[in-house]
Each structure stands twice: as C-alpha cells, then as structure tokens.
Amino acid sequence: MFRKGGKSTSMNHGGRRRVVTEFDDGGEMIEEYDLKTDELLLRKRRGRTVLGKDEEWEYLTGEAPRTFSPDVGILAESSVNPTWQRSQDTPQSFVWRVRNLPYPIETYQVTCDHGDQKIVIRTTNKKFYKRFDVPELKVLKLSLQDDALSYDWKNNTLIVQYKKPREVIKAELEEKVETQQLRLKRAPEDGDVDCKQQ
CATH class of the missing domain: 2.60.40.790 (Immunoglobulin-like)
Structure with a gap:
C-alpha cells in the first residue's frame, strides 16, 4: 500500500530486514522487520522539497531516535x-x-x-x-x-x-506477500561486498 509506485530493495542488517523504497519523485521510505517474527518494527518516509532538498523523516511506525548531545547543546527536553x-x-x-x-x-x-x-x-x-x-x-x-x-x-x-x-488488512497482506518475495531474493548481509573479479 505504501510502496506502490516505488522500487524496493532489501538487505539484512543487525537482526533486521531493511526494505528501502525509492520513488520517482525523489521520496523514499525505509521499513525494518524483525528477521525472526517478520513484524514491522519501523516505517519512516520522507519526500523532497520543490528545490530538491530532503525533508525531515516522518515516522509512521516506531520511534524517532533521541538526538540530544551534551557536546552540541545545553538544553534537553524534560523526561517528564x-x-x-x-x-x-x-x-x-x-x-x-x-x-x-x-x-x-x-x-x-x-x-x-x-x-x-x-x-x-x-x-x-x-x-x-x-x-x-x-x-x-x-x-x-x-x-x-x-x-x-x-x-x-x-x-x-x-x-x-x-x-x-478490512481494506487495510487486505492491503497489509498484499504488502506482506511482496515483502516475502523480496526476502526470497537473497538479501545481502552486513559485510557483503560486491567485488567483481577481472
């Protein structure tokens, strides 16, 4: 449902399967699935501005990482x-x-x-x-x-x-089948390097 109109590639990284989808308009989406349970852990997407600059990531599922660094700033959001x-x-x-x-x-x-x-x-x-x-x-x-x-x-x-x-459940099942097909193409693992011999 979210990948329509884009080209997806898959790779395994840190115990997760990462699916990266690139769209013709320059936007992209990243999804991460647990390798054992095949559960969606993260889905984020971003588009491009009219001038071609990448927009901020929009997190559809999962949590954005905390970006505060004491080396860079002295203010942090309260934990309460x-x-x-x-x-x-x-x-x-x-x-x-x-x-x-x-x-x-x-x-x-x-x-x-x-x-x-x-x-x-x-x-x-x-x-x-x-x-x-x-x-x-x-x-x-x-x-x-x-x-x-x-x-x-x-x-x-x-x-x-x-x-x-029902329509969402049906679309998610179709997306799951597409993800399974991506998985059947052997996804590169961490450290895999494409070295062509001469």
Whole structure:
C-alpha cells in the first residue's frame, strides 16, 4: 500500500530486514522487520522539497531516535513531558501511546474529527492536546469510524487503538506477500561486498 509506485530493495542488517523504497519523485521510505517474527518494527518516509532538498523523516511506525548531545547543546527536553508515538501495531489495530500522563482515565477524551479526518486526544484539565491522522486510511481514502476507536490508561501511559478496516488488512497482506518475495531474493548481509573479479 505504501510502496506502490516505488522500487524496493532489501538487505539484512543487525537482526533486521531493511526494505528501502525509492520513488520517482525523489521520496523514499525505509521499513525494518524483525528477521525472526517478520513484524514491522519501523516505517519512516520522507519526500523532497520543490528545490530538491530532503525533508525531515516522518515516522509512521516506531520511534524517532533521541538526538540530544551534551557536546552540541545545553538544553534537553524534560523526561517528564508527555511523549506521543505510534507504537507497534497489532494485526487487528493501529496503536499509539502517550507516555508520562499521570491523570486518571476519566480525564481523557479521545474522539474522531470527521471534518479533518484526524484523531483528537485532549484532557479535561487542559494539560495535553494532540491531533493526528492515520496514514494508512489516507492512502486508501477511507474515513474514520467512531466505533473503531478505543483507549485505555495504564502505568501513566494512554494507549489509543483504532481497529483496522478490512481494506487495510487486505492491503497489509498484499504488502506482506511482496515483502516475502523480496526476502526470497537473497538479501545481502552486513559485510557483503560486491567485488567483481577481472
């Protein structure tokens, strides 16, 4: 679903299978799968600006690495601030987590904004607010459904789930078959070098 219109290559690196897809418009996407379980661990993509500069990576699944270095800067984000991320999806649901939210479950309101097609998280005490879309639904031009959205709160973490529609599950199965075909072509391992003898 995300790779359509691109050319994909695969290689194994550090216990993960990395699939790199390059698109005609200069954009690229990187996916990483666990070699043993074949679970998607990371999916990030970026495009190009009109002038040809690479845009920042957009993390669709997985967490962006922390980039603070004490050698470069003296300010760092507080470790007690809420952090939002798309975590590892289940076969039936998309999953997001907001860590460092110490308020009881009654404080949270998680709704669908049908006008903008975004999921909205807000707290009644006005301490946290977040709007985000579901890229898979945008790609397939599907609308958000209120009954597919649910949430729970445990260990100071708000867990938001959105049940995958049939169309998404079908597209993911097709993508999995494509990934399996890439795997059947022997993926180069770390240290493999293409040396042609003369």
